[in-house]
Amino acid sequence: MLTASDTAALQQLARDELPGLYGLARHLAGPNEAEDLVQEALLRACESFGSLREHRAGARWLRVILTNVWRDRVRKETRTAREVPVDDVEAFSLYRVLVDEDPYPYSDTLHLDFLGAFTDGDVDTVLLRLPPRYRAPLVLRYVEGFATRQIAQLLELPLGTVLSQLHRGRKLFERAMWDYADECGFVARRDAARSV
Amino acid sequence: MVDRMISCVEAVRHLWEFLDQGLPDDANQAVEEHLARCVRCCGELEFARKLRGVLRTATAGQLPDDVRGRLAGFIDDLDHAE
Numbered sequence: 001m002l003t004a005s006d007t008a009a010l011q012q013l014a015r016d017e018l019p020g021l022y023g024l025a026r027h028l029a030g031p032n033e034a035e036d037l038v039q040e041a042l043l044r045a046c047e048s049f050g051s052l053r054e055h056r057a058g059a060r061w062l063r064v065i066l067t068n069v070w071r072d073r074v075r076k077e078t079r080t081a082r083e084v085p086v087d088d089v090e091a092f093s094l095y096r097v098l099v100d101e102d103p104y105p106y107s108d109t110l111h112l113d114f115l116g117a118f119t120d121g122d123v124d125t126v127l128l129r130l131p132p133r134y135r136a137p138l139v140l141r142y143v144e145g146f147a148t149r150q151i152a153q154l155l156e157l158p159l160g161t162v163l164s165q166l167h168r169g170r171k172l173f174e175r176a177m178w179d180y181a182d183e184c185g186f187v188a189r190r191d192a193a194r195s196v
Numbered sequence: 197m198v199d200r201m202i203s204c205v206e207a208v209r210h211l212w213e214f215l216d217q218g219l220p221d222d223a224n225q226a227v228e229e230h231l232a233r234c235v236r237c238c239g240e241l242e243f244a245r246k247l248r249g250v251l252r253t254a255t256a257g258q259l260p261d262d263v264r265g266r267l268a269g270f271i272d273d274l275d276h277a278e
Contacts, residue, residue: 007275014271019259022267035263039270046277093208095243111243115250123254142251148218170212174247
């Protein structure tokens with residue numbers, strides 16, 4: 001049971017960190033489950049607030065709890081759900097696809113122009129298209145700034161598995177960026193240009 | 197000098213870890229030496245750096261007002277949580 005002052009401190013911490021916590025929850029679990037995930041994480045934080053020694057570390061502590069709650073949920077689901085097959089993306093290079101397809105023929109800054117076509121919301125949409133097992137390490141590493149070893153501990157996975165998921169996640173992200181740009185008309189494909 | 201040259205495919209495979217400074221010393225040196233002589237992979241490296249930056253921006257402005265309101269209410273009620 002928390003004291004009144006601990007509860008007040010946790011509430012203040014939660015208010016301060018709410019946008020970041022919700023952002024992480026959304027990236028881990030998707031928009032439909034994010035709010036519920038934040039609530040469950042906050043309830044779990046109430047149970048273990050006494051274990052937080054350094055209140056300055058509270059932001060990171062809340063993110064660790066939220067990630068643990070998500071990990072436990074995913075484990076329960078994957079006991080019954082079948083693995084989503086991911087086709088081979090090892091050889092995909094967005095950099096080279098852009099060179100080969102040359103979607104902006106008059107540009108000297110092809111790759112920057114491509115990235116410049118994406119709003120933050122577009123990038124978010126692309127990220128949410130990735131399978132959760134690849135999206136989670138990517139978000140924890142590059143959005144939240146956790147070290148690879150910390151991610152392995154958080155997700156209770158061997159380091160080699162996390163490294164492999166990160167690599168594949170990056171490749172899937174590159175390919176998803178290209179597919180999204182194609183769907184949204186950010187790029188003019190060569191074959192389409194030839195047919196005009 | 198490293199013991200062996202690495203191919204573009206292998207160098208590109210390690211670029212993000214190279215940027216993260218997460219490679220073992222020998223692999224790091226192999227990538228460095230490859231980049232010293234491969235202009236194309238230097239382009240890949242720069243692009244990987246930009247793409248990493250794009251990923252970092254993906255969280256901006258994601259808390260809708262209605263969700264913020266509900267979660268703020270939930271936080272206010274935490275003092276009743278068992």
